[in-house]
Amino acid sequence: MKFIIFFLVFSTFCFSQKISFIYETKYKLNSENPDDVNSENMILDLKNNISIFRDSVEKKADSLKLNNGREIFKMGVENKFYVKKNLAQKRIEKVITYLERDYLLPIEEILNWKITSEQKMIGKYKSQKAETNYGGRNWIAWFTTELPFSDGPYIFNGLPGLIVSIQDSNNEYLFNLIEVKKGGNIFDARTKTIKIDWKKYETLAKSYFNDPFNINSKGWKTATFTDPNGKTVDISVKNKEIQNDILQENNPIELNHKINYK
Incomplete structure (x- = not known):
């Protein structure tokens, strides 16, 4: 007792x-x-x-x-x-x-x-x-x-x-x-959230895959970035790099929600 x-x-x-x-x-x-x-x-x-x-x-x-x-x-x-x-x-x-x-x-x-x-x-x-x-x-x-x-x-x-x-x-x-x-204090800085489900999650993921820098929503027809060597490169090159990384690293912890990127 x-x-x-x-x-x-x-x-x-x-x-x-x-x-x-x-x-x-x-x-x-x-x-x-x-x-x-x-x-x-x-x-x-x-x-x-x-x-x-x-x-x-x-x-x-x-x-x-x-x-x-x-x-x-x-x-x-x-x-x-x-x-x-x-x-x-x-x-x-x-x-x-x-x-x-x-x-x-x-x-x-x-x-x-x-x-x-x-x-x-x-x-x-x-x-x-x-x-x-x-x-x-x-x-x-x-x-x-x-x-x-x-x-x-x-x-x-x-x-x-x-x-x-x-x-x-x-x-x-x-x-x-x-x-x-x-010791210390627990803190939560992410209290204003938008509730989603797995279907909406897939929509967000595919939106990022198709337009990583959100250029389309900004109305830009073209954009550039500067690489570590100071060279100016079209954003489409960087987009392709990110898309290749996503395809190569598509091993999510939730396998039952693995996204088929196209």
């Missing part, structure tokens, strides 16, 4: 504090090229059952936006990992920033976890194995009750402890917890 009371007090104390979990994230941009791997650290900020998952660039952009500084925008729609969660209300939403507008994409796919008896140490945490399906991929997760938070990287949540590691069965996406930071 004392243990249960202690756990409840400890859990309540933890959820009332702001904690940041840093995940090393690796993903293959092209499933057919094992060497084409992107790696970056992403941050899960959590307080009072509210969390935001984003990379360090997105977090810096949010901070600048809140302080009326110069905003930073990533071009494109693909490979966005910005996710908001309300764990108490079981609400998960992906944020897509495109042409200086924030779009809110609700994640309605249910995570049906299968918890196994298999356990092992991951870093300093005693962890237990669980499996689920999401986005057309099979996922293997390891969670620990030593960090009593029912959350994890990206959209993943709902286990009896924090997810310290998760990867898909094809080894194309991997999230590993590397650091825990306590």
Whole structure:
């Protein structure tokens, strides 16, 4: 009984504090090229059952936006990992920033976890194995009750402890917890959003593919840019480079929403 009371007090104390979990994230941009791997650290900020998952660039952009500084925008729609969660209300939403507008994409796919008896140490945490399906991929997760938070990287949540590691069965996406930071304030700079669904998401993605610099809507018939060598090049050349990159890096985390670009 004392243990249960202690756990409840400890859990309540933890959820009332702001904690940041840093995940090393690796993903293959092209499933057919094992060497084409992107790696970056992403941050899960959590307080009072509210969390935001984003990379360090997105977090810096949010901070600048809140302080009326110069905003930073990533071009494109693909490979966005910005996710908001309300764990108490079981609400998960992906944020897509495109042409200086924030779009809110609700994640309605249910995570049906299968918890196994298999356990092992991951870093300093005693962890237990669980499996689920999401986005057309099979996922293997390891969670620990030593960090009593029912959350994890990206959209993943709902286990009896924090997810310290998760990867898909094809080894194309991997999230590993590397650091825990306590203190600070969680902040949300993307509150004015336009709600979309996956069909609208595809429309935005194809719009970017066809016109990366949004020239058509500006009424420009032609435009140029200056390359790193100071050479002036027609924008159509740069458009072609971006389109080729999108076609070569079309390995989204949600495979069931992979876009057939034409």
